[in-house]
Amino acid sequence: MASQPERPVLLTGWGRTAPTAARVVRPRSAAQVARALAEAGPRGVLARGLGRSYGDAAQAAGGTVLDCTELTGPIRLDADRGEVTVPAGVSFERLIAHLLERGYFVPVTPGTRQVTVGGAIAADVHGKNHHADSSLGAHVRSLTLAAPTGETLTLTPDGGDAELFRATLGGMGLTGVVTEATLAVLPVETSYMRVDTDRTDSLDATLDLMSRTDADYRYTVCWVDLLAKGSAMGRGVLTRADHAGPRDLPPALRRDPLRHRAGSPLAAPPWAPPGLLNSWTVGAFNAVYRGAAPRRRRGEAQPIAGFFHPLDAVRGWNRLYGPHGLVQYQFVVPFGAEDTLVRIMEGLSRAGAPSFLTVLKRLGEGTGGHLSFPRPGWTLAVDLPAGLPGLGRMLRRFDELLLAADGRLYLAKDGRADAETVHAMYPDLPAWRKVRERVDPDGVLVSDLARRLRLL
């Protein structure tokens, strides 16, 4: 029995580019998910979380989008086993607050708390600890998947259907709808980080310092300034950290060391003129940001929220990019391909690309997810105004450099690459398709991303 056809809703990713319309359904239980899958129309079904993927991963033009943010319920922490079982629609915001109160932290967090557990698994997200701990998929002990065949499957890394488990990590919602997951948790003594900060003066210095000292910290990340000219291009602010113990805190904070202050975010203005973020305004921001960072500081206690999710302090900051929206370009190149990394950074710098979020990180071992992004190497993420003239052409040139260097793009950030490029970057795609066809023989699951990149 088909439910009333509702008015379609226009959806975009976090970049606010390329809206497409879909019917939105809000399942509140696994049973309602199963029903929505069974009632799929000819244009298919897709799960969506909090829409924090940048491009078109969480849209399904003309189809049905399952907004999974109401797939919530109790969070069950099992301290003895060091794991937490959580419904897939729960946000990292809520999960982190729940865990910290009890002396635990998530094994991996992306740069925003505004993601759902399901969305994080579907993108196999990585955090600042990737070099030490790999991505979220490495910490998923089990997950429940509603498949279009009508089955509800419990998947584990080495259980009966380990292949489908792998295909789901980074599978961008195309293997089924995750309704619940059990994740390993990390015991912590405080809700603070012990942070070392260093300012570097050149790209070489940045790369060198990161290469030498990554192994000394659980978390590292470097913000780089691409708008600085000449030898200063690629100068950065490197932060490296570990979870703080009570003794790392100033006395005033020791009384309640697990107190978690997420703060209420400031709101960005709802509308910004096109071109607000240009190489002048962003260049000025970069100079101020860098100037405000200490040249060298050791052992500073920073609250978890400030260290991991600084952008969450401004709600709706993506709107600052104006009506054309923004594109994030994130790639990884293997260690040894530094010349490609440098060429792309120089290309961005020459184009005067006004990115005030340029983040460089070293990645460690992957999880084996067929379409999972992380692999050992350097990853750079750059935010660019989508209306930047010549942007498409420039990024296509970068894609070619990546292909030649055995690099790859991150699907959760992409909204513009072409199918051939992505197929070459993900050699496990044919194997993934085989697994997928088994759980979705009629091709019910689909997304704009999957159509654009001909993943299915």
Place this chain on the structure above:
Amino acid sequence: MRDSVGTVRTVLLLGGRSEIGLAIVERLVREGAREVVLAARGGVAEPPAALAALGAKVHSLEFDATAPDTHTATVDGAVALVGDLDVVVDAFGVLGTQADYEADPAAAARAAAVNYTGHVSAGLAVAARLREQGHGALVVLSSVAGVRVRRFNFVYGSAKAGLDGFAQGLADSLHGSGARVLVVRPGYVPTRMSAHVDPAPFPATPAQVAEAVSAGLRSGATTVWAPRVLAPVFAGMRLMPRPIWRRLGR
């Protein structure tokens, strides 16, 4: 699907031999479109070599503007060839001469059928598909001739006026559906079709029309004029007293 930098993958041209239409298609291919369907009566046996040279796969499709019963099938045929239609360019039409039309009322009605009613059935067939797929743009080639109809070409002009109004209404009906309509109002464009009429002020080349369309598709505009100056020019023309308007030659 339009991608995040505004590039589209598939284009259907209704009026597959239209010079302006082909210029728009070529422009979109230069910007990254990869699959093109040229739809015209008898198909398009020899598509411009430039399209394939730029890396596009070009398909040909039968399309008869005067056979409204076939228009839904034409759209379905295009979908069968390339999948979702990212941009549909509605560019078919005939110009003719006013004097001939006045001498042959039946010929005038046939021209009006191509220039107006053919677009009604084709436009609605395209819109139904775009609505169903939840995305896509229909580019409708209107004309300044329809903005205020003139004595010297009122058969053609009145059809364009009807088309322009139809396209605007269609745009409103698609609001919120993910699909959109871009109304293009070129002035005088020297092409094969217009070779027999005297040049008018503010001409635009097909490539300039194409550029305006590309910019309009990117910016989310609902209307573009080519050249742009025609917007204020025609705002003034609309106010011109009828006795003067009547006497305007071109």
